[in-house]
Amino acid sequence: MTSLKVLFIGGTGIISSACGARAVATGIDLTILNRGTTTHRAVPEGAEVIQGDIRDPESARSALGDREFDVVVDFVAFTPDQVQGDIDLFSGRTGQYVFISSASAYQTPPGRLPIVESTPLRNPHWQYSRNKIACEDLLMSAYRERGFPATVVRPSHTYDRTAIPTMGHWTDIHRMRQGQGVVVHGDGTSLWAITHHTDFAKAFVGLLGHPKAVGDSFHITTDEITTWNEIYDALAAAAGVEANLVHVASDTIVAAEPNLEGALLGDKAHSVIFDNSKVKALVPDYVATIPFAAGAREIVDWYDAHPERQTVNDDMNAFFDKLVAAAAG
Secondary structure (H helix, E strand, O other): OOOOEEEEEOOOOHHHHHHHHHHHHOOOEEEEEEOOOOOOOOOOOOOEEEEOOOOOHHHHHHHHOOOOEOEEEEOOOOOHHHHHHHHHHHOOOEOOEEEEOOHHHEOOOOOOOOEOOOOOEOOOOOHHHHHHHHHHHHHHHHHHHHOOOEEEEEEOEEEOOOOOOOOOOHHHHHHHHHOOEEEEEOOOOOEEOEEEHHHHHHHHHHHOOOHHHOOEEEEEOOOOOEEHHHHHHHHHHHOOOOOEEEEEOHHHHHHHOHHHHHHHHHHHOOOOOEOOHHHHHHOOOOOOOOOHHHHHHHHHHHHHHOHHHOOOOHHHHHHHHHHHHHHHO
16 A cells, blocks of 8 residues: 655644654655754654745745645645645645644634534634634635645644743743742633644544545544643642742733733633544544643653753743732732
């Protein structure tokens, strides 16, 4: 049986690194196109790497030549112009084009739970999400009108050992270990789905080359439901301390720092529960097996082993100090 020939555009990000490793492990003939920039995530052994810039049509065409692929996945497309460039480049050269969208594209706040793939797409708070929606619209139009073989995948909050999933990132872990107040949006009881990247990869790779995935959309998340208090507490436990959680309304945080509107009011401030039945129907052996408690230990262990990555953001630290002081009255 001939191996599936797959092209990843990107390949060293949080999501793509795990998907690449999973693809190679399952026997996929994987080629990775990227710009060759330095990263702390390795390209999987066994993958072919070619250097080129997908956003420079001449560079991409030169790197790819006249090669064709069973599947093309673009992990680094964020705007309709970028997706149109992919449509122009890969029309007639692939049997499936997979676009990485975002679960933040779903109606925000959600009108009902659980979220399913037919939940409306609308996010008034985050331009990033609106751009993803526009990309999806373009691809589905190309599929309907010209048969361009698009598949849309919507990750929710997906992490690896390098990605601390809180507002302050390492600054929060530092504050925990210093006994300082750690700001949590809202009352910390909103529900969240936080997915380890190797779990995501199990379902994702199962969609590659699947004929029933073409022309359709899927989200991929863990089935574990976690509150934000539990997320912060799990990180504190992994760091060997007990966190002093200080709850601040999301609106208050955004009023003090408007740049957080998208990430909070456009995403994390709202409870989400995802129904993964649709992807499981095509990838029936998909089960997310890494609870966040285990993921938190992996994160803290990695940072403790890489002190050069333990960056405390002074501006964010001062911002948290102000919020904590205001909350104390």
